[in-house]
Structures are given as C-alpha cells and as structure tokens.
Amino acid sequence: MTPDAGRVLERIEEIFSLAPGPNGGASRPAFSGAEARAMLLVAGWAREAGLEAAVDPHGNLWCLPTGEAPCVTGGSHVDTVPDGGRYDGPLGTVLAVEAAVRTGGNRGVLVCAAEEASRFGAGTLGSRTMTGKISEEDLSRLRDSGGRDALSARSVYLDALGDLPRLERAPLERISSHVEVHVEQRADLRREGLSLGVATAVAGPVRHRLRFFGEVAHAGETPATERRDALCAAAETVLLAEKLGRDYAPVTTATAGTLDIHPNSLTSIPGSAEVGVDIRGVLPGGARLLLGELLRGAREAADGRGVRLEDDPLSEAEPTEMDGAMVSAVEEACGRLGVRCGRCASFAGHDAQHLAAVAPAALVFVASENGVSHAPGEAVAEEDLGAALGVLCALVEGLQSGRTPQTLRGRR
Ligand SMILES: [Zn+2]
Known part of the structure; x- marks a missing residue:
C-alpha cells in the first residue's frame, strides 16, 4: 500500500497559491519575491520536522539536522516559468520534506534556487553556482527582459528571505547522496503503465x-x-x-x-x-x-x-551520466514496494545533474497524467504521488543505513 500523500498535495497547493499566474498557472520567477516566499514556506515546514533551515550565498535553501554528519538530501526547486504548473519543482521539494519527517536520522532537504531558464535565459543557477560550474561574473552577464542582471536580482531575492539564517558557503560535504524527484515532462511513463521513471542520463x-x-x-x-x-x-x-x-x-x-x-x-x-x-x-x-x-x-x-x-x-555541454548505483538503489526500492518503475533519460536540465558532480545523485520522475509541463494543466495521479513518497522514504532510509548497492558504498 502506498503512503497517504494528502499533506504533500495540500502543501503543493499552498506553494501554488502564493503567486497564481494570469492564466491559472503558477508564476514564481527565478530570484523573485515569490520564489523567496516559497522558500520561506518550505523552511518553516522543515523546522517543524526538526531540521535547521538556512540559505547559502547562492540562494539555495539547506534544511539539515544539527551537527556536521553527512546526510541523504532530497529536494528540487520552487521557482517556475510564467504561468507554469503546480508540480514542476514543488513536487520534489514537498516530497523531500515529507520524507524527512517520516524517516528521521541523517537526512535533509536541499532546495536549489533559480532553476528555470525562462527569466534569465539560463537555468539551474543556484546549483551551478554552488558547484562552481558558473561564476558570479556569468550571473552578472545574464539579463531578464527588464534589463536586470541575475546577480543583482539574486541579492534582492536574498534580502526578501528576511531573517532566514545565512550560511557562509554551501555545505556540499554534508551531502552523502541526493535524490531529486520531479514531475515527468512528457507522457511516456503513463503510456508504459509505469508510476516512476529513473533517469540514467541527462542531455x-x-x-x-x-x-x-x-x-x-x-x-x-x-x-x-x-x-x-x-x-x-x-x-x-x-x-x-x-x-x-x-x-x-x-x-x-x-x-x-x-x-x-x-x-x-x-x-x-x-x-x-x-x-x-x-x-x-x-x-x-x-x-x-x-x-x-x-x-x-x-x-x-x-x-x-x-x-x-x-x-x-x-x-x-556534454550529457551527464547519472550514478549507476543510485539508479539501482531506486530500482531496488521500487521492487521492494511493488512500484512500477522504468529507466529513462531526461532531455531537460535539472539540479540533480549538477549535484551529481559532488555526490551520488538520482533523478526520479513521477508519471505525468497528460504529458503537459510548464503549463497550468500539469497533473499527476495521487496514487503515483503516494508511490513516489514511499520510494523516497525507502531511499532516504536505505541510503543512510548503507543498504544500497556495493559500488555506492565505496564511493565516498
Ligand atoms: Zn523543474
């Protein structure tokens, strides 16, 4: 039986209602006040789960247990394209918070900032700056349609986070492994009768x-x-x-x-x-x-x-090959829980592909109901969402206890 995902759906709705777009979608542009408000909402939920929430200089939200122990992190992003869907970003973010509540131990939530490329013509800005793939100078050259550069937009966004504690740098060494759950952005999984897909490569x-x-x-x-x-x-x-x-x-x-x-x-x-x-x-x-x-x-x-x-x-850019042991860990968790899962590739960019440079990372897709993404009609079935929550909890527990494939244990 899949776990009850009612609270996950409620919280996705709560993030959605922060900034509805003109045509019934969600509008929380990268490095905007709306993205900051969504981050603050997530930080509040993470605190309720006993995690310490803080933001790094790149704008990413880290919710970790006290101390210095490496953690299994989950999370995605909370910014959107103009009039985007409810699930792209919040799905993986809210699931990660829920998995943190249900599992405990050395687990955390990492929400990356400014993932969508629609505002500045380049995306995954938070994950790429923190992993050193792009510089602040690169950010200063990116501009939105109003002429504002991404670096100054980021400082306005950081101000909007108010009294959220600040980290001097991104504590990348605290990620023992990372799992990003994301809504599928095409209709392959449903067609194949699958609830989840695990990416082996990102284009x-x-x-x-x-x-x-x-x-x-x-x-x-x-x-x-x-x-x-x-x-x-x-x-x-x-x-x-x-x-x-x-x-x-x-x-x-x-x-x-x-x-x-x-x-x-x-x-x-x-x-x-x-x-x-x-x-x-x-x-x-x-x-x-x-x-x-x-x-x-x-x-x-x-x-x-x-x-x-x-x-x-x-x-x-060359494609990113995702960690084979993490792919196996996802498949093993799905097998144990009786969740139908298949391998796939992602043609869209995601934060997990950049985090893969610093820790074993997995990118897991939840079947889309209709293949619609970056639009108000984005939809997932409650049953698939429950399956994703069950698998994520199993992963967070399994990866913490070392109940994972051999290659992964030897990695770090
Ligand atoms: Zn996304």
Whole structure:
C-alpha cells in the first residue's frame, strides 16, 4: 500500500497559491519575491520536522539536522516559468520534506534556487553556482527582459528571505547522496503503465546561432535567378533540423526555436536571417554529430544561393551520466514496494545533474497524467504521488543505513 500523500498535495497547493499566474498557472520567477516566499514556506515546514533551515550565498535553501554528519538530501526547486504548473519543482521539494519527517536520522532537504531558464535565459543557477560550474561574473552577464542582471536580482531575492539564517558557503560535504524527484515532462511513463521513471542520463544542450547573409533587393524587380535570399537558406536549415531531429530520435533532439530576419519587409528580399538551434543528446558526442550534419547542410543551402553563413556557438555541454548505483538503489526500492518503475533519460536540465558532480545523485520522475509541463494543466495521479513518497522514504532510509548497492558504498 502506498503512503497517504494528502499533506504533500495540500502543501503543493499552498506553494501554488502564493503567486497564481494570469492564466491559472503558477508564476514564481527565478530570484523573485515569490520564489523567496516559497522558500520561506518550505523552511518553516522543515523546522517543524526538526531540521535547521538556512540559505547559502547562492540562494539555495539547506534544511539539515544539527551537527556536521553527512546526510541523504532530497529536494528540487520552487521557482517556475510564467504561468507554469503546480508540480514542476514543488513536487520534489514537498516530497523531500515529507520524507524527512517520516524517516528521521541523517537526512535533509536541499532546495536549489533559480532553476528555470525562462527569466534569465539560463537555468539551474543556484546549483551551478554552488558547484562552481558558473561564476558570479556569468550571473552578472545574464539579463531578464527588464534589463536586470541575475546577480543583482539574486541579492534582492536574498534580502526578501528576511531573517532566514545565512550560511557562509554551501555545505556540499554534508551531502552523502541526493535524490531529486520531479514531475515527468512528457507522457511516456503513463503510456508504459509505469508510476516512476529513473533517469540514467541527462542531455547536454548544444546551442548555436546560424547567421545567413544575402542581399536585400526589390521583391518585384529582382529576377528569381539573381536573388541572394538569406531567408530561403535559413528556411532550408530549419527544415533540415526537423529532419535530423527525426533521424536521430530518440537519443538526440534538434529544434530551430528562433528566427530573425532583416529588413523584415514585405516588399524586400531578406538580406540576412538568423536561426537559433538547440540540440540535445543523451549519448556522449551525439549532439555534436547531429550539429555537424546540420552545419554541412546549412552551408550547402547558403552556397547554392550565394549566401554567406556564419556559425556562432552559444553554449555546448556534454550529457551527464547519472550514478549507476543510485539508479539501482531506486530500482531496488521500487521492487521492494511493488512500484512500477522504468529507466529513462531526461532531455531537460535539472539540479540533480549538477549535484551529481559532488555526490551520488538520482533523478526520479513521477508519471505525468497528460504529458503537459510548464503549463497550468500539469497533473499527476495521487496514487503515483503516494508511490513516489514511499520510494523516497525507502531511499532516504536505505541510503543512510548503507543498504544500497556495493559500488555506492565505496564511493565516498
Ligand atoms: Zn523543474
């Protein structure tokens, strides 16, 4: 029987009601006052569970038992995209608090700040700054649509946390292992009759901006054979990205998500066009392979039209392979509790992939009812939520007592 998850649902609702969005979703942007209020709510619940709550200089909330003993931590994030869902972030956060209440011992809650990329164009800011993957200088270069940089937004957010105790640095050495539970962001698990999924890898995104330079000319008076149309070269590249995304599925995805053309006039042949491409692979080198093919095709499309191509790399990351022993620990807990669980990969970034650099980490997905995520319609079944709580409690207990696969015990 799965444990009663009633209080988990109530608390998810409580976080949701802090800042409802205009279309029925949740709006708690990264490093905002609403994110700070959600953090304070979680800190209060953690204190009731006997944990000490404090915030590190990066904005992450640590709820740990007194002392210095390493702990099994759980948690996710509490910020959202604009008008996002109820579960993305709060689900794993509230489950971690509940598991801490029900298990006791050397366990804690770690809620990472500014996970969503929607405000600053880059996400997992809290987990990446605390693990040294990005610097404060990087934060100062990230800006939101209002021109505020992420570093100054963070200091406003930290002020909004009021008298919440401050840590001088992130106590990473206190994480013996970490489990992030997250709502699934597609509909695979439900289709396969599974309640949970455990990620074996998290994709590394490769993002490039492709710039095509042709020649602006009169739309009526320039003969078809004499045109150097930048948009046509870009359009071929967009369709090639779609084709390659299909060819390389399911291990690599490709999306042309932005398009800027100049002069963007109905009576002019476009003289320049800029396409932003996002490629994600869960196998090492997979995204680069697709990118190579896309760039060759883009060059051919440009050459064939007398258009010049410039390739501007924006970011490149390799996929993260999640700890195999942690994957086994999740599967073993599911097996013991009779919870249906399968292996999967995540194409979206998560804090657990960055925490994996400092401690064995697991990323566990709870089946989505409908595949909807980053939207008000996000939904999970109460039964699956109960299953997740049972498995998380078993993990927190098992990982503390060393009742885990051999490789994990030897890690630290
Ligand atoms: Zn999330």
